[in-house]
Amino acid sequence: MYTTTLNNQLFTVDFSAENPVLNGEPFRWDLIKLTDRTFHILHQNRSYTAEVVEMNAVEKSVILKINGQLHQVQLKDRFDLLLEKMGMSSAANAKVNDLKAPMPGLIVGINVEVGNEVNKGDSLLVLEAMKMENMLKAAGSGTIKSIRIAKGDRVEKGQVLVEFA
Template identity: 60%
Template sequence: MLQISTGPGQLWEVDYRAADTVTLNGEPFAWDLVDLGEGRFHVLHEGRSYNAEVVAADFATKSIVFKINGQRVELNAKDRFDLLLERLGMSDATAAKVNELKAPMPGLIVDIRVAPGQAVHKGDPLLVLEAMKMENILKAPADGTVGSIKVNLRDNVQKGQVLVQFS
């Protein structure tokens, strides 16, 4: 089960047991999804057609930016563990002290948005990593100060490679 939000007051409970069994707020969600490749999809739902494109995905913060029929939509997800930590008052427990940001996947560094010595807050954009022709904005996992940037613009990086160290 996931809790998906697209902004204040816009919250949905999504449960998926298999690719063909999805419920939205406890009701069956019938759709036809076709993967067009390179982060593009065609969706049919209740007789309406939608073109969807993944613009950016940040797996660390569980946020995805889509363009749906040309309109930008940002989704933020919380899984059952995030919700449990939130109920226990420990939602910031995982962001306690972070020493480095690692590449979540192999790709190409196409933008560096911070400099050594710069103070950052949780969620601030640090780098843009292009992977599979999609731009992924890598954000600060916690508040801190950038100690050093371990990559240069246009560098190819591997999954798990240290990109930014915090001081």
């Protein structure tokens, strides 16, 4: 069971049945994977092309391009919902210690400087990997203590890119 916010509209999706259930109603669709990030969808006799533009597992957010239009999707699983119900925030307000490379790649942009104050979701770096540009964002609030890379540097998965104070 997941809840997701798409364009400020809340949806509940349950994948436990054979077909997904959307807001309590069966959701019938044909889904065909075209590439690792691109899908063709048929729903109610309408055709859609969906592409996963960016995926951030830490923030549980996805940017989808559906028929050429970008959509920001925020996911919450049953554990997030339980914490929210109990009045406990997840890592949303957590201070961050450092930003590590999620995959090997090339640094093509740095959007912050030492001493900058950042908040959760602020854009920090652009990492090119597998011919795709990935925006690396702050997982929490903090102050930039040091930047350990420069534009044009090749980085390895797990390498510390930015330290926070």
